[in-house]
Amino acid sequence: MYGTTTLINCTLAGNLAEGGQGATNGDGYGGAIFNLDGTLNITTSTLANNSTTGAANGGGAVYNLSLGTSSGSGAASTVTLTDSILADSIGSNDLVNDENSSTAGAAVVNATAPNIIMASNTLDGATTNGTPLTANPQLGVLANYGGQTPTMPLLAGSPALGAGAAGSNVPTTDQRGVARGSVIDLGAYQSTSASAVATTLTLSSSTPATSSGASVTLTATVTATSGSTTPAGSVQFVDTTTGATLGSATLSGGMATLTTSSASSGDTITATYTSSNGMGSSSSTTTIPAASSNSSSSNNNSNTSAPVNISAQNQAWLNAVYEKLLGRPIDATGLKEWGADLNNGMTPTQVVLDIEQTDEYRTDEILGAYQQLLGLSAQQVPSSAVNYLLGLMQEGADFRVIQAIIAGSDYSSTNADFLNKVYEEFLQRPVDPTSENAWNALLTAGYSRIAVVYGILNSPEYLNDLVTQDYLTYMGVEPDTNSLGAYVAALQNHTMNNDMVVASLLGSQEWISMASSTTSS
Structure with a gap:
């Protein structure tokens, strides 16, 4: 971008900068923002989980570049960060500050105010002022936690909590419209106030069929320590043994479940609750129990162990689910596994989710x-x-991502034919002129066909x-x-x-x- 751009209370997440498609396939720069010879002001904003293709110094969140010209003069390129978070970029540094040549103007990043920049690099004589925090901000998943647009909450223990500084250019509310008060958090999301109702989280795990590779269902139950309001929001699950984030789930009736095959028996799992209705965060840990069977046994037929008593209704339901989802009757192994889960208290909805996650x-x-x-x-x-x-x-x-990758990989037709095909396939109608012009403009501007399909699917x-x-x-x-x-x-x-x-x-x-x-x- 050129000129002056100001971001206040913004969340930029999940963006990708791709290189060119020529013979040498160039690198992508500035996954969220590429500031070229311009002035960029970022205040109380969160730029996370952005990525670039090719270069490690691609600047997943921000690439600030001052570029020289043939006449020997170049404009300055300046970025000013205030109470913001640049983190969790995929495959590249979060911030790259680059003064491209001796004929370029100054490339300057001012980060003297409190900020978190997990990974950054300064190239070719550029100037970076300030010493931002580099700790992991411990962001929650991008979702709707109130307000008009999705945000990424700060989880319990985040170094961004209370690390901000008030100032004349710092807004009094966050991206959702929640008052910041006198204690300022970094980023677009202001955490719940200290007067919020406290909560407790109880975490349990189902028993996997084998010690590794088998699915387990994690169940988090969140309750308020006072009052009658049911907690709402989301729970993030992390395997602290491996350091892997397993995923997140939305509370329904104070309960959130996640089924995963990425954790093993003996792993310690931590669940952290982030409120969307003004309650305090809470967390808990549990250990995945030992497997119910030995996968290394010479006889892997689970029917050789003690039988499971399954009600006629559950048998009928499981068989109907298999017919609907897999197009076949349920086999004896599946009947025993899912029947045991139902007997052990797993809800039918959880069982269906588990089946949907099978290869x-x-x-x-x-x-x-x-x-x-x-x-x-x-x-x-x-x-x-x-x-x-x-x-x-x-x-x-999400399966919409998979559909977009498959449909967007077709480059054998013109943009007009491609758009019409996608509309007929997904919307069962031809593309209308207004939509065609809008999507064509994005394609001409460099958007990939995958990105266009994903936009249509949303x-x-x-x-x-x-x-x-x-x-x-x-x-x-x-x-x-x-x-x-x-x-x-x-x-x-x-x-x-x-x-x-x-x-x-x-x-x-x-x-x-x-x-x-x-x-x-």
Whole structure:
């Protein structure tokens, strides 16, 4: 960007700067912002989880470049940071300050006010003022925690809590409109005040079938220590044994669950609650118990162990779920595993989510998308492509991301033909002139086709169609207005993905009764 740009109370997350597509494939610079010979002011903002392709010095959050000219003169390039966070960039430093040549103007970063910049680099004689904190700010997941736009909360113990400094240019509220008060937090999110109702978090884990590689369900229950308000917000789960973030889940009725196959028996798991309704944060730990069976045994048939008594209703429901999701009857091993989970208190919705995270289900989804979007049979799809996309899903990628990658990889047509094909495929209509002009402008400006498809898949029109189709497929009726609006809002805010929508339908008492009555008849 050129000229003067000012960001106040902004969150920039998940952005990508890609290199060119020429013969040498250049590097990407400035995952969130590329400041070229301009003035950039960033105040009480959070820039996190941004990335660049190619260069380690690509500046995942900010790349500040002063570029010389053939005439020997160059404009200065200045960045001023105040009470802000630059962190968790993927594959590159968070901040790079670069004075490109001796003919360039000064490249200056002023970070004398309190800030967190986890990783930075100063190149070619550029000037960086100040000593920002470099500790991990311990940010929560990007989601809607109030206000009009998503934010990234500060988790308990974050060094950004109370580390800011008030000033004439520091706003009195955060990005959500929450008052900052006299104790200023770094970033766009101001934490809950000290007078908030305290909470306690209880964490438990299911027993995995094998010591490693098997799925476990983590259940966090959050309760208020006083009053009658039910805590709302999200819980982030971290494997502190390996240091891996397993994911996050939204509270429903004070409970949040996460099913993962990325943790092993004996690992210590920490869950941290971040409130969206004015309550205090809390955390708890648990250890994943020893496996229920020995995967190294010469006889891996789980049916050789003690039988599991499963009710007729649960058997009917599990078989119906398998038929719907996997297109086949449930096998004896699956019946025993999921039946035991139900007997041990796992909810039907949790079981469906667990089934949806199996490689069998996800592979079917991926191959189905290749068939639908590119016309490729399962035999024509390289196993390396399937494994890559499976890896993304195991790391938490929404299936909309997978669809965008597959559909956006088609460069065999013109932009107009591509847009029309995508609209016909996902919205069942031709692209309208207004939308075509808007998407064409982005493509011309350098947006990838993948980014365009992802934008379409996050549109209210597509999400309305998606939820409506879910209801027709699984419930046999269209959704009521309130349910449709709630699910679409959750999908737009990324507090739910479509697997969760489907799980909530198949796990409902209405669908369980339908499955049981269908079997008995």
